[in-house]
Every structure is written in structure tokens, then in C-alpha cells.
Amino acid sequence: MQTEFCRDADELVSAIPDGASIAIFKDSGVPMEAARALVRRGVKGLHLITVPTGQLVADLLIGAGCISTVETSGISLGELGPAPNFIRAVRSGEIKIKDATxxxxxxxxxxxxxxxxxxxxxxxxxxxxxxxxxxxxxxxxxxxxxxxxxxxxALRPDFAIVHVALADRSGNAWVGRQPELKMMAHAARCTLVTAEQITDDNILEEERLAAACLPALYVNAVAPAPEGAWPLAMPGHYDTDADHLKVYCERAREMDGMVSYIEEFVTGSSEAAE
Amino acid sequence: MECSAAELMISATARLLDGCRHVAVGVLSPIPGSAALLARARSGGRVSIIGSTLPEYRTDGGVDIFDCAGQGRVDAFFLSGGQIDGQANINLTGMGDYPNLDIRWSGAFGSAYLYFMVPRVILFRQEHTRRVFVERVDFVSAPGTSAPGVYRPGGPYALVTGLCVMRFDRSKACFALQSLHPGRTLEEVRDNTGFDFDVPEAVCETKVPDQVELSLIRGPVARDIADAYPAFARSEFGVSR
Missing domain, CATH: 3.30.30 (Defensin A-like)
Incomplete structure (x- = not known):
């Protein structure tokens, strides 16, 4: 299998059908742009596996109505407080929950x-x-x-979706300090990668990068996604956009606000999101 | 010496960590994290903070902290709860009928495992009310005690709140009051606790942090906790990352 190269996150996630199970890691790089692309596509009925916990990405996908089941050890926005869409959806019974540790x-x-x-x-x-x-x-x-x-x-997600700082033209993806991204890719049937940067050099030939690299064997498709973790941080690239997270929290408090957030920052023009 | 409620809890929690060589700090734990750093500043040892990007507080990845605890390499950890009951059961999941709870909290995180594995688990909750400290939790995210035969090297050791410090007696499955924070009374603690607890003949007052301790808290501790808990460090200590 050759790794496929996609134009952008939207093309990348077009492989994910309604009802698929997707695994997303708790920490940087959180694939926010891939999640926004799923929302733009209007995907429905996904089974979200948070590895092992969830934050903004889970709350956004739930708030956008993309999720029917959440398998998680916990979902919270950390210091910003509870995840409003998650809480709303559990209470209303809109999503099925499989609580884990x-x-x-x-x-x-x-x-x-x-x-x-x-x-x-x-x-x-x-x-x-x-x-x-x-x-x-x-x-x-x-x-x-x-x-x-x-x-x-055993838990075998249909898709692992990961965001990395660096991928190469052979389909290798550098996971940095997050060995769990490799574990997810090994476990999933299909792994989709967004990358801040795509390099012409082969990462596996770099002695200092190779150990923290997911080989192309496990990477089904790659798409470039500069600032693909925004508004969350990407270590070595950018910090958390704290002002934007405040906007999210305010809007997400009520469903009307969440709808307007999605229109402005997810499905609207890309300029609005910048 | 004037200190804040959080600083008093940090100081009281740090004293419960005496002798620990490796203290781990989970998510949503800025006060315990500060306490772990204070204990380390005074008596050494290692601290691992989930979510910190500072190299000295990192473990070998997210899976590793659980493997490390499973082997007995973590001496102390901290847990809280939306509800905590008299048998030290904690509820991080929610209130009402599961699964469509009336009030849903974030979830159990690592508690259902770490509560069993880590020898000295310190429970913390600043809010000391009958809403939190209930007779029986609605949902056991992690149990305070286990039946004989269940592999359980770890468990609850103490409870630190905004009013007092309690110790947990595992053989009796019961809390005992250890100290009252300055200005607090036994009646106040009883009125705000939904479960019975033992009261020893002499209840001491929680020791207020001295000048040396406070300068550690407001200096190196505040600086390092700001990495994982920037909002806490800013509002509590006026320190930015």
C-alpha cells in the first residue's frame, strides 16, 4: 500500500464514512483542522474514541452533531472548565457513552x-x-x-486521526514526544495524518528523528495542515490561542451560540477562521 | 503571616507527602501539583506532572505513568471528586441515573486504576459542603476500599479540604479528623459533611505556612506550576508562564 497524498484535510477525511469509529489522542498535536473538515462534510453517527481523554476536539465534534457514541475516560476543557456540548449531549441522551479509565x-x-x-x-x-x-x-x-x-x-478503531509536526513524501510521520500516536496507528485499520509541514527528506534516514517516527507502512494518507491544531498548541510551532478558547467557551455555553461558532469558524469562509 | 486558602491547602498537602520519592500529579490538580513541587523543594524526590511540558516533570509518555504506577514506582497521587463519601468512594462521573445523568462530570480519568495502585492517594476538594461530601456517592468511579483478595497495594491516605485535613483508616473504612484550618470549628465541619467521621480527643490546628514555605510557594513552585496550570498560576500567584 502506498501512502496517499491529499490536497488538504477536507480531502483527507472524505475517506471517513458516516458511522465509522475514529480515535483521537488527547494531546498535541490535536487534529483540530481534520475535525473541522469532518464538521464541514456533515459526517454523522461517528463513534469517537478519545485516547484516553478528550478536550476541545471532542466537544466540537459532539456540538456539531457528528457523534453518536463516545468511548472515553473523561472529557473536559481543562482549566477552561467542563466541556459544554459533551455535558449537554450526555444529559439529553443524544450520544451513547461508554465510560472507561x-x-x-x-x-x-x-x-x-x-x-x-x-x-x-x-x-x-x-x-x-x-x-x-x-x-x-x-x-x-x-x-x-x-x-x-x-x-x-481489543479496541480496533476504523480510523486513527493524528496531527504531527512533520511528515515526509514517503508517508513517514514524525510523532515527537507522543509514542501513543504510534500505538493508535498500529491499532487502527486506517490512519490519516495531517502535518504542519511535509519535507522532501526521508525522516527514517535521520538518526535523531527515526525513533519517534511512524513508518509509512501504517500511514494510509497524509494532508498538509499548517496550524492544524489551532486553537490548541503545537509544541515547537505555536502556543494555545487562549483568546479564541475564551470565545469558544462563551459561545458553546448555549446551543445557539455553538451554531453561530460553527458557522463563523468551521463551515464559514477560511478568512473568518484566521 | 497572611496566606490564601489555596496556599494553606498546598502547605497542608505537602506535609502529607513526607518520605515520598516519586509523586505524580494528574489533570485538573493545580493545588496538589503545587504541593508536590513544594514537598520536592523542601525534601527532594521526583515529581511527574501530566500536562507539563517542562522536561524534569515528564514521564515516558501517557501510557507510561500507568505502567509506572502498576509497578509500584509512584508513591503518591491525588484525586478529587464531584462527590466523595465516608468510605472514600469517589464519583467523577455524575449525579442521577447513569448513563443519562442529571449532572454529568468529566469522567473517571485514571482514577479507577490509580486509586488501586498508588500507596498514598490524597483526596482534595476545596469546596467542603454536603453537596460534595455525601453519605453515599451516586456512582463509584473509584472505590475507597476493596474486598479481601482484590489486588490493591494502593488507596486513600488523607483528605484535604477548604476546612480541614482528615486521615483515612483503611481497616475501618472511615475518615478521622486530623486538623482544622485556622478559624474553623468541629461543628462547622460536621454541619458541612454528609458522612460520619472519627474525631480524636485532641484535634490540632492546621499549621499555617511560614515565611520560608510561602516564599517557596510564591517563587519556584508558582513558576513551575504555571506551565501546566497557567490560569491558576495567574489568578493565585500573579505569575505568567
């Missing part, structure tokens, strides 16, 4: 990347999370009958 989601993806059916995990016993997750099973430790562990099913 951070290491559970990581372990489930690790099972998928190894091609094994499940992964055992400590903790969870006696929680209401476990009580509400029939797909999580309490089993005996096969090596010690007196010990119990929770077995988690």
Missing part, C-alpha cells in the same frame, strides 16, 4: 496492535464503570486462581 483504553489499543483478543488490567474491580461495561469481564488470573483481573477486549 485511561489505562483501559491504552491497554485495549495495545491488544489491537498485538493482534490479541484482550488485555488484562489491574484496578476497576468494584467500580460502577465495570458494572456498566458488559464488554469488560472479570476473570481469574490463569496463573493464580485466588487472583482476579479484568479482561478488556
Amino acid at each position: 485511561c489505562p483501559a483504553i491504552y491497554s485495549q489499543l495495545q491488544a489491537a496492535e498485538k493482534g490479541i483478543p484482550f488485555m488484562p488490567i489491574r484496578g476497576l474491580i468494584g467500580t460502577d464503570l465495570l458494572a456498566h461495561r458488559p464488554d469488560f469481564k472479570l476473570i481469574n488470573n490463569p496463573f493464580d486462581d485466588r487472583d482476579k483481573v479484568v479482561a478488556l477486549p
